[in-house]
Amino acid sequence: MNSSLKASIIDAHQRRDRLHPYEVLPWLTAALIFFLFPQFLNLGAHVLVTIIFVLSMDLLIGYAGIVTLGHAAFYGAGAYAAGILCVSAGINEPFTGLAVGTIVGGVVGILSGLMILRTRGLALLILSLALLLLLQEAANQASAWTGGADGLSGMSMAPLFGKYRFGLDGKVIYLYSLGVLFVCWLFLRMLLATPFGRSVVGIRENAVRMAAIGANVRRRELAIFTIAAAMAGLAGALAAQIDQFVSLNMLSFELSGMVLVILALGGVSRLYGAFLGTPVFFIAQDYLSKDNPVYWNFWLGLLLVAIVLFARGGVLGILARGFGRMRLQPAASSALSQARS
Amino acid sequence: MTALLATQALCKSFGPLVVTDHVDFVLWPGARHALIGPNGAGKTTFVNLLTGNLRPTSGTISLLGEDVTSLSFDSRVRKGLVRTFQINQLLMALSVLENVQLAVLERERVGSRPLPAVAVQRRAAEEALDLLEAFGLAEVALDRVATLPYGRQRLVEVVVAMAMRPKVLLLDEPAAGVPPSDSRKMMELIGSLPGDMAVLIIEHDMDLVFRFAQEITVLAQGAVLCQGNPGQIVDNPLVREVYLGTQSHG
Ligand SMILES: Nc1ncnc2c1ncn2[C@@H]1O[C@H](COP(=O)(O)OP(=O)(O)OP(=O)(O)O)[C@@H](O)[C@H]1O
Ligand SMILES: [Mg+2]
Numbered sequence: 001m002n003s004s005l006k007a008s009i010i011d012a013h014q015r016r017d018r019l020h021p022y023e024v025l026p027w028l029t030a031a032l033i034f035f036l037f038p039q040f041l042n043l044g045a046h047v048l049v050t051i052i053f054v055l056s057m058d059l060l061i062g063y064a065g066i067v068t069l070g071h072a073a074f075y076g077a078g079a080y081a082a083g084i085l086c087v088s089a090g091i092n093e094p095f096t097g098l099a100v101g102t103i104v105g106g107v108v109g110i111l112s113g114l115m116i117l118r119t120r121g122l123a124l125l126i127l128s129l130a131l132l133l134l135l136q137e138a139a140n141q142a143s144a145w146t147g148g149a150d151g152l153s154g155m156s157m158a159p160l161f162g163k164y165r166f167g168l169d170g171k172v173i174y175l176y177s178l179g180v181l182f183v184c185w186l187f188l189r190m191l192l193a194t195p196f197g198r199s200v201v202g203i204r205e206n207a208v209r210m211a212a213i214g215a216n217v218r219r220r221e222l223a224i225f226t227i228a229a230a231m232a233g234l235a236g237a238l239a240a241q242i243d244q245f246v247s248l249n250m251l252s253f254e255l256s257g258m259v260l261v262i263l264a265l266g267g268v269s270r271l272y273g274a275f276l277g278t279p280v281f282f283i284a285q286d287y288l289s290k291d292n293p294v295y296w297n298f299w300l301g302l303l304l305v306a307i308v309l310f311a312r313g314g315v316l317g318i319l320a321r322g323f324g325r326m327r328l329q330p331a332a333s334s335a336l337s338q339a340r341s
Numbered sequence: 342m343t344a345l346l347a348t349q350a351l352c353k354s355f356g357p358l359v360v361t362d363h364v365d366f367v368l369w370p371g372a373r374h375a376l377i378g379p380n381g382a383g384k385t386t387f388v389n390l391l392t393g394n395l396r397p398t399s400g401t402i403s404l405l406g407e408d409v410t411s412l413s414f415d416s417r418v419r420k421g422l423v424r425t426f427q428i429n430q431l432l433m434a435l436s437v438l439e440n441v442q443l444a445v446l447e448r449e450r451v452g453s454r455p456l457p458a459v460a461v462q463r464r465a466a467e468e469a470l471d472l473l474e475a476f477g478l479a480e481v482a483l484d485r486v487a488t489l490p491y492g493r494q495r496l497v498e499v500v501v502a503m504a505m506r507p508k509v510l511l512l513d514e515p516a517a518g519v520p521p522s523d524s525r526k527m528m529e530l531i532g533s534l535p536g537d538m539a540v541l542i543i544e545h546d547m548d549l550v551f552r553f554a555q556e557i558t559v560l561a562q563g564a565v566l567c568q569g570n571p572g573q574i575v576d577n578p579l580v581r582e583v584y585l586g587t588q589s590h591g
Contacts, residue, residue: 001479009482010466013438014459195446195462196455202443205432212430213444213505214418215452223455 017193026275030178034171041170047282048177049239050262052184054274056231057259062269063192064224065204066117069256070128071232073112073135076251078105078233083152083246084145092158098180098237105233106226108135113225117218129253136251151247155240166242173242180238184231188271191227200224261300264307267316276315343406345370345509345539346391346422351400353383353390353563360386361397362563368509372539373532375550378560379583384543385427387560388511392424393417405508419450421508425498425515427543431486437497438482441469444504469504476500476530477523492519499527503534510534512542516549528553551575559583 033044053075060066078101085100086092116127139146146152159165164172191197200220202210207217240246249255258281266277284303289296311318346368353361360383368374376384389395391402393414401410404422412420432440445465446452454461473479476496486494499515512531516524528549534540544550550557550571557574559566561583567574574580 001474006467006470006474006479009438009470009479010463012483013436013442013466014463017459190457191455193457194455195443195452195458198439199443199447199452202432202435205434206430208426209430209432209440209501210443210447211415212418212424212426213447213452213501214415215447216415220453223453 019189026272027182034174034178038169038171041174043282045170045173045177045242046239047279048174048181049235049242050259050282051274051278052177052181052238053232053235054259054262054266054278055184055188055271056228056235058263058268058271058274059188059224059228059231061260061263062273063197063204064200064221064228066221066225067121067125068116068128069125069253069260070112070116070130070132071228071259072251072253072255073128073132074105074109074229074232075236075239075255076135076139076246076248077108078102078236079240079246079250080139080146080152080236081105081233082237082240083155086155086157086241087152088145092156094157094160094176094241097157097241098234101237101240102230102234105236106230108233109229110222110226113222113229117221117225129256132251132253132256136248139251140248146246149248151245152240153245155244155246157241157244166244177238177242180234184234185271192271196220196223261304263314264304265314267314267320270313270316270320273314273316280315342369344368344403345372345405346541347403348391349401349403351387351390351402352398353386353395354398360563361390363400364560364563364565366558366565368539368541370537370539372541372556373554374539374541374556374558375554376541376543376558376560377545377547377550378566382560383563384560385513386563388424388513388541388543391511392422418505422511423502423505423507423509424511425502425513427513427517429491429494429498431494431497431501433487434485436483437473437478437486437489438466438469440486440497441472441500441504442466444501445469448505472500472504477526492523495519496523496527499531507538509539510541512540512544514543514545516544516546524549 030048033040057071060068060071081104082097082101085097091097112131116124116131119127140148157166160172160176166172199210199215203215203217203220211217236250239250262277262281263273265280266273266275284299285296288299307314313320344367348364348366351361351364351366352359364387376387378384386395390397393409393412397410401408403409404417404420409417409420432443442462442465443452445468446462449465451458451461470479470482473482476499478493478496478500481489481493486497489497495515495518499512502510515531516527519527531540531542532553542553554571556568557571558568559574559580566579566583567577569577
């Protein structure tokens, strides 16, 4: 095999991690919505925050292959951290709140990771759920800090950058959420292409293999678990700030379940599954529960059955199959087919 | 000369079943050693004990003169003890190239780096491709492992182990399921490994064993039945009775 053919194989291999032009689409869409649909900016901000949360879940389920039902624990922890910081400590600068929410999410993540990552599969699923329920009950009991079942209200955030107030028109919270999402996306895009990111995918594929080439599997799983938890904490803190309210629902099993559903809708282990699945979920919820909210769960169930039976990989999976051929690297594949013949 | 790998009175039981029975075993630098024995003799279990995939019931294992009995599988790998599996353990959804590239990165201790390392990854991919070429796998480098026929996946399993540049290499039936043309090539390559590397191979095909091994250990019901050079093993009446007899006349 000559060296130029080899070089083109290596190029094709390395090209996977490069930015593609279509990756500008979500950001273009977000900008268009800002300018064309000002009436949707409040809803839009919530969609953006949820995307961050779903991304953090995709990191666990889609990339690391760790399936949990307790991911809302870190979201809720971040939300309460930001809320308590604001209400009880009087620190209401938004970015400080985000930082604290991220750290608290990460710390809760590493502590619970140390416990639950000893197990696999069903045991891990149940343990993660148990931790979430424990945390929810703890938040319920500590009502002096958390407001208990009434929720934590009375957050009033300082203006962003000391200048931009969180107004009712939703402009500031929309752009704020969009900015945070962009940073998160950039971070994940970078992280997943690093040797660490690829080794996590390797662990998802076959943990025994990764140990057999000398990787400390438990430690890497703990690292990715902590990162995912910190990002969920960040999303929770952001949600608390834009709602200026934290409730026990943010620590609920239902929320964990919703994120799973969104991932199934959008497509797992493709960052853009979160970007597609979240708005689809919100719009479907809005549309399908308009006439009769009781039927929402029925339609949602039907949708899920359809996805699992006919469209594994979600909306993105369908798109990817449609465009599959376009993703082949022309130079390398033609060179290779020559070499084979 | 110090032994690269040694066991003293190594035992393993699964409940009442004794699968490894007081095995004393030494692998010297440059060894070309074969471990043979009938099905269920405990060969794979013995390798699992050596690597740390299983914990012994009693006895000790030392690697490069150091007691590693309580060390984990992956830390033994990092000390240079590398194995292949009787049943493939590969990253099925990833490309052949990346399977080997990740091994190179781990060997270079950069596998846990959470920062961009494009140049390092490129160099690792180049090394991986060169290795794949030596095994006739360069053409399928970009294919997902899952799309290869089983025999070629067996080859990938061996290439990944080679990429680790082991000090001690343990091969558990590497040629099982590989078509004859490929298995001859595989044994040639295994035969041409660096001279100071110690290689232990489990293999049922006696032609391959006698062509490759300078030393043979026969395991029966978990215990060492006998050990010696190929000539001694062929002539040993015990071996003929429990193993070769049933193999060559059966
Ligand atoms: N985890 C386990 N639990 C219980 N018994 C086991 C376990 N692993 C292996 N055994 C038993 O130990 C014995 C030895 O198995 P082992 O796989 O080591 O044999 P082997 O020599 O590699 O055989 P083969 O040539 O078929 O690969 C067998 O009787 C097997 O059933
Ligand atoms: Mg075996």
